[in-house]
Amino acid sequence: MKFLSIDFETANDSLMSACAIGSVYFEGTNPESKNSSLIKPPIFHRKLKEENFNTPTEVYKKIPGIAKLVDVFAPDIGRVHLLRVDQGGFFPPHRDFHGVAPEYFRLLCVFGKCKPENFVHMLNGKPMYPDPGFLYFVNFQLDHSVFSFSDGLYALILTVKLNQRTTDIILKNTMAE
Numbered sequence: 001m002k003f004l005s006i007d008f009e010t011a012n013d014s015l016m017s018a019c020a021i022g023s024v025y026f027e028g029t030n031p032e033s034k035n036s037s038l039i040k041p042p043i044f045h046r047k048l049k050e051e052n053f054n055t056p057t058e059v060y061k062k063i064p065g066i067a068k069l070v071d072v073f074a075p076d077i078g079r080v081h082l083l084r085v086d087q088g089g090f091f092p093p094h095r096d097f098h099g100v101a102p103e104y105f106r107l108l109c110v111f112g113k114c115k116p117e118n119f120v121h122m123l124n125g126k127p128m129y130p131d132p133g134f135l136y137f138v139n140f141q142l143d144h145s146v147f148s149f150s151d152g153l154y155a156l157i158l159t160v161k162l163n164q165r166t167t168d169i170i171l172k173n174t175m176a177e
C-alpha cells in the first residue's frame with residue numbers, strides 16, 4: 001500500500017496564515033521520503049471568516065441531497081467539506097483549526113461504505129462509528145483521525161454558526177426521534 005500524508009500548518013487562527021507544509025510518502029508502513037517547506041503567509045488587511053467560504057460549488061449544485069442538508073442551516077453556514085476516502089486512506093491525528101469555536105460548530109454525516117468494518121474514526125483516543133445518514137455533532141477540536149479499510153467512504157462536514165436558530169433546528173430534530 002502506498003500513500004502520501006500531508007500536514008499543513010497555519011501561523012495563527014487565520015485561514016490565510018499558511019506558514020508550512022510537510023509531506024511523507026509511505027510504502028506500507030515505511031516512510032520512503034519526506035518533504036517540508038516554509039511558506040510566507042500573505043499579508044491581508046482583514047481576517048477571513050467562515051462566511052467568506054460559503055459560495056455554492058458545482059458539487060452543491062449537482063447533488064440535491066447535499067444541497068438539501070446545507071440549505072437547512074443556510075444562511076448560518078460556513079465551510080462545507082465533502083471528503084472521499086478510499087482503502088488505505090487516512091487522516092493522521094490532528095485537531096481542526098482554532099478559529100471554528102465558539103462562533104461555529106461542526107456536524108458530521110457519513111455515507112457510502114462507512115460501516116464499522118470498513119473504517120474507524122478516532123476521537124480523543126476512542127473509536128467512533130457514526131451511522132451512515134445521521135448527522136452528528138463532533139468536537140473536531142479534540143484529537144481526531146480516520147483510517148479506511150475500504151473504497152468509497154464519504155464524509156460530509158458542515159460548519160454551522162452557533163445561534164438560537166441552528167440549535168433549535170438540531171434540538172427539534174433530536175427530539176423527533
Ligand SMILES: [Fe+2]
Pocket residue numbers: 094095096140144
Ligand atoms: Fe479534522
